[in-house]
Amino acid sequence: MxxxxxxxxxxxxxxxxxxxxxxxxxxxxxxxxxxxxxxxxxxxxxxxxxxxxxxxxxxxxxxxxxxxxxxxxxxxxxxxxxxxxxxxxxxxxxxxxxxxxxxxxxxxxxxxxxxxxxxxxxxxxxxxxxxxxxxxxxxxxARWEALRAQAECDPLTGVANRASFQRFLERRDDEPVLDCVGALVLFDMDGFKQVNDWWGHAAGDACLSAFGKRLSKTFPHARLVSRIGGDEFAVLLPQVSSRCETEAAVRSMIGNLQSPVPWNGDMLPIGVSVGLAFASEEPELDPQELFVAADRALYNAKESTSSVLVCA
The missing domain is CATH 3.30.450.20 (PAS domain)
Structure with missing residues (x-):
């Protein structure tokens, strides 16, 4: 044809x-x-x-x-x-x-x-x-989008899988998700191994599923919400008008994100560390650079008493 x-x-x-x-x-x-x-x-x-x-x-x-x-x-x-x-x-x-x-x-x-x-x-x-x-x-x-959504969806959490986030990192010039990206937020669920050890893997899956749904609901205007590892998630935010306001908004959302998850009569605890990095003001976005900055902020958050850290 x-x-x-x-x-x-x-x-x-x-x-x-x-x-x-x-x-x-x-x-x-x-x-x-x-x-x-x-x-x-x-x-x-x-x-x-x-x-x-x-x-x-x-x-x-x-x-x-x-x-x-x-x-x-x-x-x-x-x-x-x-x-x-x-x-x-x-x-x-x-x-x-x-x-x-x-x-x-x-x-x-x-x-x-x-x-x-x-x-x-x-x-x-x-x-x-x-x-x-x-x-x-x-x-x-429509057929292609249905197939792609199926291929790029994490079946447990309902958010995008690592393949979707990888497309962002590899920076295809015609990739729409690159447009208007203002910040990257990385989430790491603290204490997830203990949930698996104490309640079993079915309980751990319940926590992952609940956390994925909460992220989608909390960030309805995100360019992408993705599970990028076992208990790690990434959220690409659109361009922001104020970095201070965005950081404050992310901090205010932590409480709801880590509310206990009901499961078989128990309340499963969820903890979370967050790394936040803002896109540079350069004309072209460098996804790898943004990811490294957010990952560094996440590492520092896990090593400190603060649940959210912003890469300087």
């Missing part, structure tokens, strides 16, 4: 620049409708868009409307819009192409996922036109 789409994109580009072959566009539109796809072109000097009917259908717009790029861009989700602009700028600068799955909200309010493939036509080393294909991949995206 991808080879067919790429081939069609090049054929349609020829049609878009030749007004004398309307039959080519008509034939393409008929074929593209079978896969909910369409061709597009953008003149970079004027930002004028040219669409086949398939693209109008994707965005829920009437074919007789004139698409204005600044209006169309606003139909993209924030993360998709930012990623699109970065990929687009790089393609123009390097006279190259790109591929991107993007989230849009159609004119009728329906949310869809589209796959954009793009190439550049250039002259004398300068990009003059972007063109390519847009295809509806909503169903494929």
């Amino acid at each position: 991808n080879q067919l789409v790429r081939r069609a994109a090049f054929e349609v580009d020829s049609a878009l620049r030749d007004d004398e072959v309307p039959n080519s566009l008509e034939l393409y539109d008929q074929a593209a409708s079978l896969v909910s796809a369409g061709a597009w072109s953008c003149d970079l000097s004027s930002e004028r868009l040219a669409w086949t009917s398939g693209v109008f259908d994707l965005f829920g717009l009437a074919n007789d409307q004139t698409p204005e790029r600044h209006d169309i861009v606003e139909m993209y989700g924030e993360e998709s819009r930012e990623l699109l602009e970065r990929r687009r700028s790089h393609a123009i600068e390097t006279c190259s192409g790109f591929s991107l799955d993007a989230n849009i909200v159609r004119a009728d309010g329906i949310e869809r996922w589209i796959r954009i493939t793009a190439a550049t036509r250039s002259s004398n080393g300068r990009a003059e036109r972007l063109y390519g294909m847009k295809q509806d991949v909503t169903d494929d995206h």
Whole structure:
């Protein structure tokens, strides 16, 4: 299918620049409708868009409307819009192409996922036109997200597993979770071994499950809540307006997080040490550096009388 789409994109580009072959566009539109796809072109000097009917259908717009790029861009989700602009700028600068799955909200309010493939036509080393294909991949995206959620979920606690956090550490440039990360909080459950020794591993699992649920409830706006080890958890917070207020908020949450867990008539104790590190103000986030700082703060917290320490 991808080879067919790429081939069609090049054929349609020829049609878009030749007004004398309307039959080519008509034939393409008929074929593209079978896969909910369409061709597009953008003149970079004027930002004028040219669409086949398939693209109008994707965005829920009437074919007789004139698409204005600044209006169309606003139909993209924030993360998709930012990623699109970065990929687009790089393609123009390097006279190259790109591929991107993007989230849009159609004119009728329906949310869809589209796959954009793009190439550049250039002259004398300068990009003059972007063109390519847009295809509806909503169903494929939903299936993929379901599989990924299953693969990246810790079944005991219900939060993300280590693989999800590892993706953050490995810093893929197109990874959405990298956007707007302001701080990393690491949690280590103190005395967890004693719970396993005294009440058994089923009791320990109950504590882990309860703690994971509490973290998800306590940090509803977190970029990621993940179990990264046996009794270790990580929470990625969005950008913060005040470091002092964020630290105070985290400290205030400790009491609820370490409330005893009811289990078979007993109350299982939970203790927790916390390491908090804030992302630097550099333009690019360094996940490894942030993790090392939070881990150092966590180690110091476990060695001190304070349950929460912030890396200086």
